[in-house]
């Protein structure tokens with residue numbers, strides 16, 4: 001069901017149940033979300049100074065643009081202030097700090113007119129996060145950092161909430177991806193050859209829904225939604241942040257979106273940390289969602305020295 005809720009006055013358990021049933025949720029900007037976005041904008045502006053980050057792509061060769069963005073991402077992701085502001089936002093949106101687990105947030109840039117479409121600026125083809133070993137209970141939070149419109153949005157393809165998309169997620173192994181794919185992101189400037197799960201035949205992309213929200217607004221959706229990056233034709237780079245959450249009670253009770261076509265190996269659950277004390281998801285819970293690992297796989301992505309320098 002593809003209902004769209006705006007600022008739903010629902011208790012958190014009910015809200016998650018609606019999201020697991022296919023609803024999309026939009027929250028209007030509020031002080032806690034605005035503070036997180038202002039912080040991300042500050043870091044981006046510093047990195048590109050004296051250029052305007054929205055138009056810097058027109059002034060820089062693409063390799064230089066990648067050099068600016070690559071260290072910016074880990075700086076935002078691992079900065080203590082980022083996690084502090086994220087937790088404040090989640091608390092403001094009434095998530096329970098004792099049962100909510102967060103993955104590290106991501107900072108994304110989608111350049112205009114295909115200036116940079118690979119590696120750090122990868123524009124996502126239609127996919128479900130659950131093809132990439134996300135649990136069916138995962139919720140995704142997406143926040144644009146500057147004014148945006150439908151040509152620089154996340155596109156949802158609700159027809160495939162219930163209708164499977166033939167795909168090769170059965171070839172995807174999360175631990176192998178951690179070992180190889182992610183560490184190579186910055187090496188991909190003009191094309192991206194990392195093995196990612198993809199549709200094997202074109203999905204029905206229409207009807208398509210592209211929520212347009214102001215900076216500080218939030219789009220919240222199940223990780224099982226089929227979604228893609230709309231081609232940006234605005235002439236300006238689109239910057240956004242996103243973060244994923246799971247609730248322990250959903251994991252314990254097996255609640256989440258229905259699995260219509262996700263068959264990856266492994267689970268990303270070890271990447272999540274509890275809001276209250278940064279504890280990992282208990283091993284016995286992870287074990288229920290794990291489907292084995294290859295001998296040479298890596299359970300959790302730990303950036304190597306090269307990545308800490310911002311090269312990946």
Ligand SMILES: [Fe+2]
Nearest residue numbers: 124128129227
């Ligand atoms: Fe995604």
